[in-house]
Amino acid sequence: MSLFGHSGFIGNDRELLRLAARISELNHLLDAVRSHVPPELASSCVSVAWGPSETLLIGVRSSAAAARLRVAAPQLRDALGAAGWHASAIRPRVQVALQQEKSRINKDLRLSDSACSAFEQLAESLEAGPLRDAVATLVAHQHQRKAR
Structure with a gap:
């Protein structure tokens, strides 16, 4: 205006x-x-x-x-x-x-379905180790949030 x-x-x-x-x-x-x-x-x-x-x-x-x-x-x-x-x-x-004012961290962040798929593919393409485990944990956590 x-x-x-x-x-x-x-x-x-x-x-x-x-x-x-x-x-x-x-x-x-x-x-x-x-x-x-x-x-x-x-x-x-x-x-x-x-x-x-x-x-x-x-x-x-x-x-x-x-x-x-x-x-x-x-x-x-x-x-x-x-x-x-x-x-x-x-x-x-x-x-x-x-x-x-403290910045608020949103603990309820959710990845889209396509992002979860991309991370699943990434986990499958990685060699066994801590990075693969971390990506797999992220994907599992996101699937649990979507089930709620």
Whole structure:
């Protein structure tokens, strides 16, 4: 939806229009940041804001991402400047609420029938040993899950 596509919600309220425009601007800036950093770092960039003295604050998911962003900051600042975003400095900020969320491991992963068949064929083609045993155990485990 575009900024003006929210007219049913926002109407002519100047405050809401200004807020929607600001959100749109920050989303464009976040997209620009993500496009000028490596893809593995881009997915860790979750928010942007302007701080004092034209400092660009970039919210990241982890301290590792913050460290990588600090290293990439001079090149990112130059790239953003060329794109029309002028930041005097770039400061990563770890989003603590995101750090506290533990990733959940899905213990109920199931392989498709074709994947099970491929693993069965692989097990049959392997020489006797630990790898063959591990693949056979995987296939047996998947068959047990499907029987439940």
